[in-house]
Amino acid sequence: MSTIEIDSDGTVTGSDGLEQQIDAGMVADIRKFERSLAGYLAGEIEEDVFKVFRLANGIYGQRQGGHNQMVRIKAPYGAITPTQLDALADISEKYSRTWGHLTTRQNVQFHFVDLEQVPDLLWDLAKVGLTTREACSDTVRNVMGCHLAGACPHEVLDIQPWAEATFWHFLRNPISQRLPRKFKINFSGCSTDCGQAMFNDVGVIAVSRTIPEGEDGAGGVESGFRVFIAGGLGANPHPALALEPFTRREDLLPTIEACVRVFEQTGNRDNKLRARMKWVVGELGFEEVQRRVFASRKFLLASSSWPGGLPTEVVELGDAPAGKGGEIEGAVTPVGQGQPVFLRGLSPELRWNEANVVRGVSNGTVSALAWSRLGDVTAEQFRGIAAISREFGAEVRITNRQNFILRGLSEDQLIELYPRLLAIGMAEPGAELSRDVVACPGADTCNLAVTQSRGLASAIGEALEEAGLAEVEGVRTNISGCTNSCGQHHIADIGFFGAERRAHGRSAPGYQMLLGGYVGQEQIEFAKTALRVPAKAAPEATVRVVRRYSEERELGEQFQQWLERSGGAKGVAVWLKDLDVFPTPEENEDFYVDFGETGPYEKELGESECAV
Numbered sequence: 034m035s036t037i038e039i040d041s042d043g044t045v046t047g048s049d050g051l052e053q054q055i056d057a058g059m060v061a062d063i064r065k066f067e068r069s070l071a072g073y074l075a076g077e078i079e080e081d082v083f084k085v086f087r088l089a090n091g092i093y094g095q096r097q098g099g100h101n102q103m104v105r106i107k108a109p110y111g112a113i114t115p116t117q118l119d120a121l122a123d124i125s126e127k128y129s130r131t132w133g134h135l136t137t138r139q140n141v142q143f144h145f146v147d148l149e150q151v152p153d154l155l156w157d158l159a160k161v162g163l164t165t166r167e168a169c170s171d172t173v174r175n176v177m178g179c180h181l182a183g184a185c186p187h188e189v190l191d192i193q194p195w196a197e198a199t200f201w202h203f204l205r206n207p208i209s210q211r212l213p214r215k216f217k218i219n220f221s222g223c224s225t226d227c228g229q230a231m232f233n234d235v236g237v238i239a240v241s242r243t244i245p246e247g248e249d250g251a252g253g254v255e256s257g258f259r260v261f262i263a264g265g266l267g268a269n270p271h272p273a274l275a276l277e278p279f280t281r282r283e284d285l286l287p288t289i290e291a292c293v294r295v296f297e298q299t300g301n302r303d304n305k306l307r308a309r310m311k312w313v314v315g316e317l318g319f320e321e322v323q324r325r326v327f328a329s330r331k332f333l334l335a336s337s338s339w340p341g342g343l344p345t346e347v348v349e350l351g352d353a354p355a356g357k358g359g360e361i362e363g364a365v366t367p368v369g370q371g372q373p374v375f376l377r378g379l380s381p382e383l384r385w386n387e388a389n390v391v392r393g394v395s396n397g398t399v400s401a402l403a404w405s406r407l408g409d410v411t412a413e414q415f416r417g418i419a420a421i422s423r424e425f426g427a428e429v430r431i432t433n434r435q436n437f438i439l440r441g442l443s444e445d446q447l448i449e450l451y452p453r454l455l456a457i458g459m460a461e462p463g464a465e466l467s468r469d470v471v472a473c474p475g476a477d478t479c480n481l482a483v484t485q486s487r488g489l490a491s492a493i494g495e496a497l498e499e500a501g502l503a504e505v506e507g508v509r510t511n512i513s514g515c516t517n518s519c520g521q522h523h524i525a526d527i528g529f530f531g532a533e534r535r536a537h538g539r540s541a542p543g544y545q546m547l548l549g550g551y552v553g554q555e556q557i558e559f560a561k562t563a564l565r566v567p568a569k570a571a572p573e574a575t576v577r578v579v580r581r582y583s584e585e586r587e588l589g590e591q592f593q594q595w596l597e598r599s600g601g602a603k604g605v606a607v608w609l610k611d612l613d614v615f616p617t618p619e620e621n622e623d624f625y626v627d628f629g630e631t632g633p634y635e636k637e638l639g640e641s642e643c644a645v
Contacts, residue, residue: 213300488628
């Protein structure tokens with residue numbers, strides 16, 4: 034139980050004798066967790082009841098069972114401060130494995146946390162303004178946003194204050210506590226959609242329109258949003274659909290709340306496998322869902338939670354776009370999936386500068402990516418990024434490809450930044466390069482995974498390095514350990530999801546390979562099925578595809594374009610067919626052992642906590 038001494042008003046005194054105030058909502062959350070945990074350990078609260086409670090507080094069980102827990106920490110739109118980074122370093126050493134994991138939804142996760150230690154961990158988070166509340170379960174999850182928001186030369190609006198306002202509006206909001214299923218919201222500041230709004234329950238993209246005559250006067254241009262709904266990945270991916278052509282800034286939060294309300298009222302509570310917003314559209318039809326959202330929005334004025342008008346966060350912080358120009362006009366870095374990255378430098382430092390630096394903000398500042406292999410961050414790296422942020426005066430964001438980005442830098446600081454990142458192992462040129470492989474936690478800790486997706490991601494990275502292909506630009510590889518797409522395999526150029534295979538009378542780890550996924554320009558293209566391969570053949574399949582693309586592509590040709598003229602996913606699959614072969618166990622026992630394992634492969638599934 035907690036050893037933290039805290040006053041009833043949320044005042045805590047540190048070891049340095051300084052007092053600090055903790056958010057009252059966080060204090061109430063943690064006190065309730067302490068009471069509920071005590072009741073559970075005493076046998077007074079049933080297992081299934083406590084499970085729902087802890088999940089709503091961001092605490093997942095692991096496949097190891099017992100009291101091993103995964104703790105998921107929310108970082109709205111990826112924003113994280115130096116003080117918070119230092120706290121995450123301490124937490125990784127004190128409660129976990131001396132490292133944490135950045136997720137594709139801009140959360141931070143720690144594994145193998147003992148259940149009895151969770152309250153202490155929550156207090157340590159609360160002291161730096163972080164929470165796990167509603168990071169899991171049937172709630173409005175972490176509100177995502179483009180990691181370049183507020184520093185992007187292409188944005189129409191800075192969506193950061195909007196994402197911040199949305200996060201606070203739904204945190205502990207009664208209408209979003211026990212939804213039929215989880216609900217995901219995402220923001221992008223322009224149609225490039227680096228935030229990947231197109232596969233969320235609600236995806237918001239900043240746009241502009243010419244004001245029609247007779248509406249607020251004649252002429253002019255108005256910035257606002259296009260709201261998309263009912264997107265999703267998983268075993269049945271569904272593209273988000275435009276709710277209306279244009280949503281005014283004053284109407285955005287009411288529109289999002291109306292979407293949540295319609296989902297709460299119409300989502301399938303009897304079958305959680307068919308309970309997401311995409312299934313509501315499938316059941317009722319898009320026009321009916323659209324009608325209900327507009328009707329709910331119209332009458333929200335009568336609600337006690339009415340969020341009309343401009344949110345306080347937007348009024349106080351402003352949402353003007355960063356814009357182009359300044360000292361570096363004409364040197365605007367292309368952003369988004371598939372954009373070319375030209376590596377001309379001969380030294381690692383020059384290649385890092387060409388691949389990981391984004392230029393083009395009006396005040397002359399630049400942004401730089403700190404590459405995190407497999408999204409894993411050690412205590413030393415958390416503290417290193419915190420120190421860099423303080424000393425360089427840079428903001429830090431978590432990206433949806435499991436990296437950090439440092440913003441607000443000057444060109445002169447890049448010379449000092451590179452050796453600092455090199456010293457903590459985060460200076461590899463990884464942005465939009467083939468080495469930046471994304472993977473879910475997989476069978477290492479997840480109850481639903483059937484393969485070691487992290488092990489495959491590591492093996493693919495190593496194979497690309499050995500083949501001299503790790504710095505081929507414009508190729509994204511994403512891996513999931515099952516069909517649920519936590520690794521977002523559907524939207525990658527090269528995607529894999531784990532599956533059990535049977536060969537020569539034995540179970541073996543395998544993967545379904547997909548090709549051609551894309552998100553951008555208010556469009557989404559889900560990757561097409563190519564072929565099944567043994568897990569141990571997946572790295573070779575990736576190497577072959579990346580090499581062929583690198584050798585055959587025309588100047589400026591994106592992966593999707595090359596794939597189409599190469600026969601599509603099915604055409605490339607025919608070319609790879611020789612890899613879908615299992616040797617006998619006597620010929621090669623390794624094919625029957627998953628990555629990172631020592632014994633024969635067995636498909637082991639635990640009870641799903643994602644569907645609780």
